[in-house]
Amino acid sequence: MDILLVLKKGYFYIRAEYPIAVEHIQKALEVCYNLGLCGRNILGTNFNFDIELKKGAGAFVCGEETALIASIEGKRGMPKPRPPFPAEKGLYGSPTCVNNVETFVNIPIIINEGAENFAKLGTEKSGGTKIFSLAGKTKNTGLVEVPLGIPLAKIVYDIGGGALNGRKIKGxxxxxxxxxxxxxxxxxxxxxxxxxxxxxxxMGSGGMIVIDDTVCIVELARYFTEFVQKESCGKCVPCRIGTKRMLEILEKITKAKAEVEDLTTLEMLGNYIKETSLCGLGQTAPNPVLTTIKYFRDEYIAHIVDKICPAAVCKELIEYYIEPTKCVGCTVCLKNCPVEAIEGKTKQTHKINILKCIKCGICFTLCKYKAITVKQATIYATENKN
Ligand SMILES: Cc1cc2nc3c(=O)[nH]c(=O)nc-3n(C[C@H](O)[C@H](O)[C@H](O)COP(=O)(O)O)c2cc1C
Ligand code: SF4
Ligand code: SF4
Known part of the structure; x- marks a missing residue:
């Protein structure tokens, strides 16, 4: 969510797919107008300031400031080279201040309580507080506001309550x-x-997703790369084509079809895309891949060399298996398998036909006896022994 100030008019730019944010801001605007805090002759003065809520049609790139401005002007949301920066020449050619709502919320505090008081919280260069949207594999999730400078561990363990179900947090x-x-x-x-x-x-707008050992780092990087690749506006080559090539390599890795050299190519591509893309989308798109290769290289190597997905997530590298000692023959898995890959009679041990199984995971989720397990795919296990 961004707020723009242009001459005497401000805009909230919110994606239409976020109806709660839209509803809250609409209500807040109504209240402000009713109290005379917006519109004409604010608080009896001759100062006028209107604020409009503009709903975006759902493009990630429209968060980039020049694309955001184009979108408000009714044009296609595509970034433009800077300079000129919006502060000089922005919405409808006027000097425009593009900031997150959270940033503007700090301004009255700085004015009313003084910059020195504000700077008492936070670090020397990053003052004040920051709101994070804590999500993923912790006991508590939601919006949290913390003083900048707090250790990550405090957010994850003290506020988030630590790992779920005794799992191990990876990052x-x-x-x-x-x-x-x-x-x-x-x-x-x-x-x-x-x-x-x-x-x-x-830091971005404060997204924080906690990852535990049930999450495959390579699949995570592939997932985010697929997202940015789809959201690339296509204006410049490094981002449009480079992210596509990165995605292809990541797909090869998750399917155990990559070579170790592919990691070098990924890193090289990622660095080129960062350096040569026109806007912030391309300049940051390789971050998930580059940081995971840097910090979780062993997981990439496990996929490429050992043909193993340590988190047992990548479909091509796993197999579902029914543990005979745990199966009671309740038939729930058999009845729900979409491709009739499970054989067995009532009250007798069931078996999965791995040649038919499409690895949808339905049986794994439904078996209340926990008789279905995920293991390394036999084809790769055999290859590795030879
Ligand atoms: C691809 C892309 C998406 C962005 N999305 C958002 C967003 O959803 N919300 C946001 O506040 N800023 C977003 N930004 C950053 C804004 O363009 C802008 O830099 C920011 O709102 C500046 O405000 P701040 O300095 O107050 O954070 C995005 C930037 C890029 C490049
Ligand atoms: S970096 Fe990507 S999103 Fe940004 S202008 Fe280039 S193609 Fe478009
Ligand atoms: S994973 Fe899906 S396709 Fe495979 S046996 Fe289970 S239910 Fe059937």
């Missing part, structure tokens, strides 16, 4: 799809803009 993905993955070894480092940048990640 956090910060800054959304174009952020980076910070491993648990760095959880004692302070949460601030500079440290995140040093670690290869970004």
């Amino acid at each position: 956090v993905q910060t800054g959304g799809p174009s952020g980076g993955c910070i491993p648990v070894e760095f959880f004692n480092t302070p949460v601030d803009y500079e440290t995140f940048a040093e670690l290869g990640s970004i």
Whole structure:
């Protein structure tokens, strides 16, 4: 969510797919107008300021400031080279301030309580507080506001309550799809803009997804790369084609069809895309891949060399198997398998035909006796022995 100030008019730019945010801002605007805090002659003065809510049609790239401005102007949301920066020549050619709502919320505090008081919270360069959207594999999730400089561990363990179901936390993905993955070894480092940048990640709008050992790091990187690749506006070659090539290599890795050299290509491509893309989307798109290769290289090697997915997530590298000692022959899996891959009679041990199984995982989810397990695919296990 961004707010824009242009001459005497401001805009909230919110994706139409976020109806709760739209509803809240609509209500807040109504209240402000009723109290005379917006519109004409604010608080009896001759100062006028209107605020309009503009709904975006759902493009990630429209968060980039020049694309955002184009979208409000009714044009296709595509970034433009800067300079000129919006502060000089922005919406309808006027000087425009593009900031997150959270940033503007800090301004009255700084004015009313003084910059020195504001700076008492946070670090020397990253002052104040920051709101994070804590999600993923912790006991508590939701929006949390913390003073900048707090160690990551405090957010994950003290506020988030630590791992779910006794699992092992591996790291956090910060800054959304174009952020980076910070491993648990760095959880004692302070949460601030500079440290995140040093670690290869970004703070962004405060996304923080906690990852445990049930998450495959390579699949995670593939997932985010697929997202940014689809969201690339296509204006410049490094982002449009480079992210596509990165995605192809990641798909090869998750299917155990890659070579170790592919990792070098991924890193090289990622660095080129970062350096040569026109806008922030392309400049940050390789972050998930580059940080995971840097911090979780062993997981990439496991997929490429050992043909194993340590988290047992990548479909091509796993097999579903019914543990005969646990199966009671309840037939639930057999009745729900979409491709009739399960054989067995009532009250007798069932068996999965791996040649028919499409690895949808339905049986695994439904079996209340926990008789269905995931194991390394036999084809690769055999290959590795030879
Ligand atoms: C691809 C892309 C998506 C973005 N999405 C958002 C967003 O959803 N919300 C946001 O506040 N800023 C987003 N930004 C950053 C904004 O363009 C802008 O830099 C930011 O809102 C500046 O405000 P701040 O300095 O107050 O954070 C995005 C940037 C890029 C490149
Ligand atoms: S970096 Fe990507 S999103 Fe940005 S202008 Fe180039 S193609 Fe478009
Ligand atoms: S994983 Fe899906 S396709 Fe395979 S046996 Fe189970 S239910 Fe059937």
